[in-house]
Structure formats: structure tokens, C-alpha cells
Amino acid sequence: MESLCGCVLLAALLSQAAALRCYSCDGDRSCRDTEQCGEQQDRCRTTSLTTLAGSGTSERIQKGxxxxxxxxxxxxFYSHEQVVLLAEExxxxxxxxxxxxxxxPGLRPPHTHLECLSCLSSDHSCSSPPVLRCLNPRDQCMDITAISMPEEFPQDEQRMKGCGQISGCQEPLGFHNQDSFYLLQCCNxxxxxxxxxxxxxSRLPLNGVTCYACEGNSSHxxxxxxxxxxxxxxxxxxxxxxxxxxxxAGPGAVLKGCASPAWCDAPYTSVYKRLAGIQARCCRGNFCNSWIQDGSLPPARRSRAGHRLAAQPALLYGAALLAALVLLPNSS
Structure with missing residues (x-):
């Protein structure tokens, strides 16, 4: 018995010693507090929000x-007559x-950088969007649309245009079902x-594919x-x-619908729908998304897109659009 207890204690100590440590704060650059990461947390994150306005520049940093x-x-992007810069690493x-x-990297971009239309629908600037010169030479012009249920977003529809670097956006990133529509588009x-x-x-043209659609859990x-x-x-x-x-919806939350190939290989399902511990699968063919039973997906049928992804709700959220929607009321 003593030997067993010793092994358990040793394993716990080794597990604790192996846990990742990250700086953790919500404020400015002078961040020195640290935290020990949880079992499924194996990355450190830094998110910055910078606003440029006539009254000056402000910056907010979150780490964890x-x-x-x-x-x-x-x-x-422009919002409420100021430039908002969001970045996460x-x-x-x-x-x-x-x-x-x-x-x-710089706040005075040269004329060789792209110019993009820039707006946010919450301040009604997308009817006649102004032009923003991109700050980074690697930036693309981007256009993000999110239409979702009221409990997920303050408004029924959010539209954002501006400059950015969005992972996986070489092709359109899109998902929709009867409750939600997301479309991320980038161009050069x-x-x-x-x-x-x-x-x-004005919905997009039908493409001839029919899928099962729902959002909730196995009982509701x-x-x-x-x-x-x-x-x-x-x-x-x-x-x-x-x-x-x-x-x-709690554990066993289920999501079904239509997705673009690029969305299937990107982490945006967990990010936009706030699903933790997500297991996801994409397939080709009418009504092929019928494998979830009793709130679980058979292990052999899980796709790469669902491997060890989880969503952590936070003030500065990992999803670019969601982060902007949460932060803008505090930055205007």
C-alpha cells in the first residue's frame, strides 16, 4: 500500500512539474504574474488590443x-472613428x-502596402466603408460575416472589413445551418x-449538396x-x-450543417461556436453527417479538425471577430 501511495504521489509531482507555465495578466505590457496551465492547456497566449484615435493611442494586453x-x-479595422488593431500569438x-x-510592426505604413475597405456593422459604417492602408506587408484584405442566434451575438448580423492575417483564409472559410452563417473571405x-x-x-446560390442540420443537444x-x-x-x-x-447546451452539445473544405481543416468551429473538447468530422455526399449518436462521435470517424481543440471563453477571445465584438464596447 505504501509503495502504491508513493507511486501516486510521484506521478502527481511529475505531472505538476511538467505542466506548462505562462505569464498571466489583463492590462499593460508590464506583466509579471504567472500561472500553471491545466491538463489540456499546452500553449501560452498573448492578445493585444490597440486603438488609435485623435486623443492618442491606448493598448491593452492579455496573457494566459x-x-x-x-x-x-x-x-x-475602423470602428467608431478610430483604428482598432487586434493581434494574438x-x-x-x-x-x-x-x-x-x-x-x-509600424503605425505609418508605406504606400506599397495594400489598401482595404474597412468597417464594422455595429457602427453602421459598412454602408459606405472608408479605406484603410494596411500596417503589415503580409496583410490581406478581409471580409468577415457572422449571422447567429441573439444569445451568441448582441446583434443578428455582424460584418467586418479591414486588413489582417487570418489562418486558413487562402480559400473561403464558411459554415452555415438553420441558426448560423459564417463566412471569412480574404484577397490580395x-x-x-x-x-x-x-x-x-440575398443568400448564396445553392450548390446541390444537402446535409443534416441542427444545433443543441440530443434532447433539445x-x-x-x-x-x-x-x-x-x-x-x-x-x-x-x-x-x-x-x-x-452543456456536455454533449451537437452541431450539424454545411461547411467549406477550408473550414473543415481550420479551428473555427470550436472558436466561433464556443465548443470545448470538440470532436468534429466533415464528409462529402448528401446526408453523410449522421454519425453522431447519443452525444458522441465514434473515435475512428473523427476528423483532424477535431483533434484536441477546446474553446476557452475570455474577454479577449481567440477568434478574431468574436474578440472584436466583445472588446469594442469597452474601446469606444
Whole structure:
């Protein structure tokens, strides 16, 4: 018995010693507090929010532990007559998140950088968006649309245009079901993000694929009687299903719908839908997303997109659009 207890204690000590340590704070650059990361947290994160206005420049830094799988992203856009800069970086060694993200190296970009239309729908600037010169030579012009249920976003629809570096955006990143529509588009020439389509009033053309669609859990929202057929739009040519834990639906939260191939290989399902411990699968063919049973996905049928991803709700969220939506009321 003593030998067994000794082994258990030794294992606990070794586990504690092996845990990643990260700087942890919410404020300015003078961050010296640290935290020991949890079991599924094997990355350190640094997120910065910078606002440029006539009254001056302000910066807010958040650091802490995070999960693997989230991309390094950066965005720049106009909001409420000021420029908002968002950047997030991840790293995987002890106390590696010491500095600030380098997504925006300079505040006076040369004329060789892209010019992009820039706006945010919450301040009604997308009807006639101003032009923003990108701060980073690697930036693309981007256009992000999010239409979702009211309990997830303050407004029914959010539209953001600006400059940025969004992981996986070489092709359109999109997902939709009967409750949600997300579309992230990037392009590489000045003023190319000039799409004016209202995706609520004018939906994308149907692509001939039909998938199962639902959102909720096996007893409410995704019970058998709630799962409906959905005709897929535009680049969302794959059927997708995912299961995880959600702050509202609880463990066994299920998501089904249509997704673009690029979305299937990116971490945005966990990020946008706030699913923790997500297991996801994409497939080709009508009604092929029917493998989730009793709130679980058979291990052999999980896709790469669902490997060890989790969502951690926070003030500065990993998803670029979601972070902006949460932060903007505090930065205006």
C-alpha cells in the first residue's frame, strides 16, 4: 500500500512539474504574474488590443494559458472613428509569452502596402466603408460575416472589413445551418474586399449538396425530431458534424450543417461556436453527417479538425471577430 501511495504521489509531482507555465495578466505590457496551465492547456497566449484615435493611442494586453490548435491572427479595422488593431500569438514553452504580438510592426505604413475597405456593422459604417492602408506587408484584405442566434451575438448580423492575417483564409472559410452563417473571405489586391451582398436578404446560390442540420443537444435542438435537411450554399460543399461541451447546451452539445473544405481543416468551429473538447468530422455526399449518436462521435470517424481543440471563453477571445465584438464596447 505504501509503495502504491508513493507511486501516486510521484506521478502527481511529475505531472505538476511538467505542466506548462505562462505569464498571466489583463492590462499593460508590464506583466509579471504567472500561472500553471491545466491538463489540456499546452500553449501560452498573448492578445493585444490597440486603438488609435485623435486623443492618442491606448493598448491593452492579455496573457494566459490556452489550448493547442488556435491560429495566430491579426486584424486592423475602423470602428467608431478610430483604428482598432487586434493581434494574438501562441507559443509552447515555459514563459514564452513575454512580449507583445508583432502583427502590426509600424503605425505609418508605406504606400506599397495594400489598401482595404474597412468597417464594422455595429457602427453602421459598412454602408459606405472608408479605406484603410494596411500596417503589415503580409496583410490581406478581409471580409468577415457572422449571422447567429441573439444569445451568441448582441446583434443578428455582424460584418467586418479591414486588413489582417487570418489562418486558413487562402480559400473561403464558411459554415452555415438553420441558426448560423459564417463566412471569412480574404484577397490580395487593394480594395478587393468590396463585396456588398447582404447575406440575410440575398443568400448564396445553392450548390446541390444537402446535409443534416441542427444545433443543441440530443434532447433539445438536436433530438431526432429537430434534425432537418439543409440545402448548402456557395462554397459550403461538405457536410459537417461536431460534438463538445457548450456553456448553454452543456456536455454533449451537437452541431450539424454545411461547411467549406477550408473550414473543415481550420479551428473555427470550436472558436466561433464556443465548443470545448470538440470532436468534429466533415464528409462529402448528401446526408453523410449522421454519425453522431447519443452525444458522441465514434473515435475512428473523427476528423483532424477535431483533434484536441477546446474553446476557452475570455474577454479577449481567440477568434478574431468574436474578440472584436466583445472588446469594442469597452474601446469606444
Amino acid at each position: 494559458c490556452d489550448v493547442a490548435g488556435k491560429p495566430n491572427n491579426s486584424l486592423a 501562441h507559443c509552447a514553452t515555459d514563459l514564452c509569452n513575454q512580449g507583445a504580438p508583432q502583427g502590426h 489586391s487593394s480594395l478587393c474586399n468590396n463585396d456588398t451582398r447582404d447575406y440575410q436578404e 435542438g438536436c433530438a431526432p425530431e429537430n434534425i432537418t435537411p439543409l440545402q448548402c450554399q456557395g462554397p459550403m460543399t461538405h457536410c459537417m458534424e461536431a460534438v463538445g461541451s457548450h456553456e448553454l
